[in-house]
Amino acid sequence: MSTTLPKKRLILGLLWTAFFVAYLDRTNISVAGPTMMKALAMSPQTFGYVLASFTAGYALMQIPGGMFADRFGAKRMLIIALLVWSLFTGLTGLAVSVGMLIAVRFFFGVGEGLENGAHFKAIGDTFASHERSAASGIFHTALALGPAFVAPIAALTIANFGWQTLFLLFTIPGVLVAALIWGFFPAVTGNPNADRAEDAGGGAASFGEMIARPLAWLPFAAYLLFNVAFWGLLNWMPSYLSAERHIDLKSLGAIASIPYLCGFCGLLILGYLGKGLLYRYRPLLLGGSYLLAGLGLYLAFTADNVVSSVAGLSFGAFFLYGGFGPFWAVALDVVPGKLRGTFSGFVNFGGQIGGFFSPIVVGTIVQNTKSYSGGFVFMIGALILAGATMVAIQQGQRLPQPAPA
Numbered sequence: 001m002s003t004t005l006p007k008k009r010l011i012l013g014l015l016w017t018a019f020f021v022a023y024l025d026r027t028n029i030s031v032a033g034p035t036m037m038k039a040l041a042m043s044p045q046t047f048g049y050v051l052a053s054f055t056a057g058y059a060l061m062q063i064p065g066g067m068f069a070d071r072f073g074a075k076r077m078l079i080i081a082l083l084v085w086s087l088f089t090g091l092t093g094l095a096v097s098v099g100m101l102i103a104v105r106f107f108f109g110v111g112e113g114l115e116n117g118a119h120f121k122a123i124g125d126t127f128a129s130h131e132r133s134a135a136s137g138i139f140h141t142a143l144a145l146g147p148a149f150v151a152p153i154a155a156l157t158i159a160n161f162g163w164q165t166l167f168l169l170f171t172i173p174g175v176l177v178a179a180l181i182w183g184f185f186p187a188v189t190g191n192p193n194a195d196r197a198e199d200a201g202g203g204a205a206s207f208g209e210m211i212a213r214p215l216a217w218l219p220f221a222a223y224l225l226f227n228v229a230f231w232g233l234l235n236w237m238p239s240y241l242s243a244e245r246h247i248d249l250k251s252l253g254a255i256a257s258i259p260y261l262c263g264f265c266g267l268l269i270l271g272y273l274g275k276g277l278l279y280r281y282r283p284l285l286l287g288g289s290y291l292l293a294g295l296g297l298y299l300a301f302t303a304d305n306v307v308s309s310v311a312g313l314s315f316g317a318f319f320l321y322g323g324f325g326p327f328w329a330v331a332l333d334v335v336p337g338k339l340r341g342t343f344s345g346f347v348n349f350g351g352q353i354g355g356f357f358s359p360i361v362v363g364t365i366v367q368n369t370k371s372y373s374g375g376f377v378f379m380i381g382a383l384i385l386a387g388a389t390m391v392a393i394q395q396g397q398r399l400p401q402p403a404p405a
Contacts, residue, residue, distance in 0.1 A: 007186055011126050012135060014185050015119055016142050018078055021173045022112055023146025025089045026054070028170060029105075030147075030235050031154040032163040034242050039163065040098055048363025051235045052356050053102040057109025058116075059352030066117025066345025067207075070338065074118035074125075075185045079178045081118070085111030086174030093167030113352075120344035124332045130279060132332055137271015137325025141264050144321050147234065148260035207342050215393070216343070219331045220350035222389040226290065226327075227354035228382035229297070230320055232375060233313075235359045240372045245306045258310055259317035266322025274326035282326040283394035287387040289326075293319040294383035301376040330393065354382070 029036070029051070037047050069077045088108035095101035119139070127135045157166045210216050241255060270289060274282045296316025303309040331347050332340060362375035 008126055008135075010184065010186060011122055012139060014181055015078075015122055016139050018082060018115065018177050018181065019119065019139060020142035020146050020149075021082070021177050022085070022115065023142055024150045024173060025085060025108070025170055026112070027147040027234060028150050028154045028166055029054075029092070031151055032158055032166055033235075035158050035163045036101075040095075040101065042098060043367055044363045045360075045367045046098060046363075048359040048361075050098070050101055050105055051231075051359035051363075053106040054109040054112075055231065055352050055356040055359070057106040057111075058113040059109075059349055059356060061110050061113025062116060062345040062349035062352060063342065064345070065114040066121070066341040066343070066348075068114070069118040069121045069341035069345075074122040074341075075181060077118040078115055078181050078185070081111055081113075081115035082174045082178035082181070083111075084114065086171050086178075087111070089174065090168050090171035093164040116348050117341035117345040120328060120332065121341035123328070124340040124344075129329070129333055130275065133274030133279070133282060133325050133329035134271045135325075136328040137267045137274070137322075140271075140321070140324035140328075141267045143324060144260045144263035144267060144317070146260075148257040148264065151257040151260070207339055207346070210339055210343060211346065215334060216346075218389055218393045219327075219334060219347045222286075222386050222393065223327070223331075223347050223351035224354040225382045225386035225389065226323070227351040228358045229290075229293065229379040229386075231355035232358040232362050232379045233297070233316070233320065235362075241306075241310075244372050245309055255306075255310060259313040260321075262314040263317040263321030266318035266320075267325055270319075270322035271325030274329055278326075281394065282330050283390040286323050286326050286330070287390035287394070289319040289323045290383045290387040290390065293317075293323075294380040294387075296320075297376050297380050297383075301373050358382075 033047060036042065037044070042050070065077065065081075085108055088104055088111055091104045092101065092108065095104055123132060123135055123139065154166055157169065266289075270285065274285055278285045293316045296312050296314070296319065298312070300309050300312030300316060303312055328344070331344060334343070358379070361378055362372075365374040365378065366372055
């Protein structure tokens with residue numbers, strides 16, 4: 001029996017809520033960054049290592065987390081992940097040294113790494129190929145709304161109660177969402193139309209056979225390059241606006257939320273373009289989006305005033321975030337259904353390699369040059385290469401016409 005529309009909406013809603021909480025917890029440290037650097041006497045380069053420690057733990061668990069989701073189911077892994085990362089969110093507020101902070105953020109990343117494969121397995125099992133771009137776009141709005149929501153709240157909390165209180169309070173949402181998933185997340189029985197558009201995976205019977213095919217490595221490479229820019233922007237934008245554009249803490253939260261809101265719009269618009277008009281050309285849609293995102297970043301750091309800089313960041317965020325829906329629709333079409341969790345973990349592992357090195361490289365550039373310009377150039381170059389990789393995917397992947405809705 002096919003997955004009914006109410007069941008699809010329930011699954012997508014619960015997945016979205018879990019992802020929203022994940023991005024509350026991931027991005028509150030970027031708002032707290034300037035205050036934490038002063039409190040713990042950290043240089044920008046050292047703070048880059050703190051940011052990268054999360055990504056190291058997150059990357060380490062991508063493939064195992066995907067395998068666990070394929071074996072034990074999405075629901076169980078989502079609950080475990082939420083409880084683990086909530087614990088280490090709270091422990092972040094108790095860190096009294098840089099070494100302790102790095103260790104805590106590493107295990108926070110391990111907790112969040114457990115859930116990624118479960119998310120994409122549930123989407124792939126629930127939605128047919130032609131539905132996944134829109135479903136993934138809606139799901140990924142949490143990427144934009146989470147930071148947009150948390151930025152002003154985090155700034156106010158830090159200003160009034162300190163950065164430690166911020167992390168202690170954010171232990172609560174993850175525990176509540178874990179309870180919701182335990183009580184309401186249905187068993188995913190799959191959609192008989194879900195695999196109709198998937199021919200790229202061919203007859204691959206195992207993960208080893210899947211990654212032996214060159215087409216499997218292109219999403220890996222594209223996501224690695226994309227995440228250089230994405231995590232560079234996500235982690236360093238508040239510090240850039242504070243240090244380079246001289247925006248005070250009270251104003252920082254509201255101003256930093258504007259690009260994320262534009263990213264939310266990009267997720268919806270590009271997600272639906274990938275579902276309908278540009279279904280057969282989703283990799284080219286992504287390639288163009290990455291180039292336009294790079295243009296936005298260029299306009300941001302070359303602007304001569306704050307308004308123009310935020311406008312450039314917002315333009316870049318529209319296309320940077322907007323690519324998530326079409327990207328994961330393309331990636332899920334590369335792999336047969338039984339390997340969705342594992343393969344999405346593999347692709348996201350590539351992304352986290354880029355995400356790990358990006359904050360370190362940007363932090364090092366900022367410290368050595370006393371300017372963020374070199375960091376922006378680094379991110380723009382990665383986006384250009386990511387766009388070229390998506391063109392290669394368009395040449396290698398053949399999609400049939402969408403199945404009837």
